[in-house]
Amino acid sequence: MATHNLDYKGLKCPEPVLKLAVYAKQNIQPGDTVEVLSDCDTFPHSIEGWCKKTGKTLLLCVDEGGGKYKAQVQF
Amino acid sequence: MAKVAITVNGSAPSNIFPPMILGSSAAANGDDVVIFCCPGGAPTMVKGELEKISGKGLPNIVELYNSMRTLGGRILVCELALENKDLKAEDFREGVEIVDAPTFLNEVGDAQLTFSF
Numbered sequence: 720m721a722t723h724n725l726d727y728k729g730l731k732c733p734e735p736v737l738k739l740a741v742y743a744k745q746n747i748q749p750g751d752t753v754e755v756l757s758d759c760d761t762f763p764h765s766i767e768g769w770c771k772k773t774g775k776t777l778l779l780c781v782d783e784g785g786g787k788y789k790a791q792v793q794f
Numbered sequence: 795m796a797k798v799a800i801t802v803n804g805s806a807p808s809n810i811f812p813p814m815i816l817g818s819s820a821a822a823n824g825d826d827v828v829i830f831c832c833p834g835g836a837p838t839m840v841k842g843e844l845e846k847i848s849g850k851g852l853p854n855i856v857e858l859y860n861s862m863r864t865l866g867g868r869i870l871v872c873e874l875a876l877e878n879k880d881l882k883a884e885d886f887r888e889g890v891e892i893v894d895a896p897t898f899l900n901e902v903g904d905a906q907l908t909f910s911f
Binding site for chain 1: 815818819821822823824851852853857858861864865
């Protein structure tokens with residue numbers, strides 16, 4: 720099981736989740752964990768919805784201040 | 795998983811950005827996405843045309859297109875566009891399928907979400 724770190728700061732909806740989906744398809748194995756950084760205002764909502772829709776586990780999504788968010792997703 | 799059908803009948807940014815944003819988002823969510831370009835929207839799928847389209851504060855539309863395709867989204871162009879817009883099949887971007895309207899309708903008859911732009 721690997722941990723992947725993805726920095727999607729500077730990208731707006733829907734790109735953070737879209738890029739995560741593409742990355743996941745090409746690089747992630749079941750059991751892997753992904754940490755995603757984003758400064759998109761809607762990221763907390765979109766990552767929560769994406770995890771529910773795709774059956775992934777959202778381990779955490781925290782506001783790190785300064786408009787930045789960090790999410791951890793278990794695949 | 796839902797099936798999402800989107801029709802495009804214009805070549806302005808306001809016609810093509812929403813299908814690419816919604817279509818790529820749906821594909822990211824694991825939905826089946828089928829975009830059907832009527833003759834009015836077909837020119838946007840000609841090689842090099844998406845690269846000319848941008849919008850203030852909007853994502854890169856070529857990246858949306860490529861990501862959607864990577865995630866299984868399909869882009870169909872109405873065959874009537876060929877004669878109507880003086881285009882050939884080889885003029886279109888990689889991955890674009892030329893089909894007739896009945897084929898599109900047969901493929902999306904079970905769609906749960908439909909949009910038209």
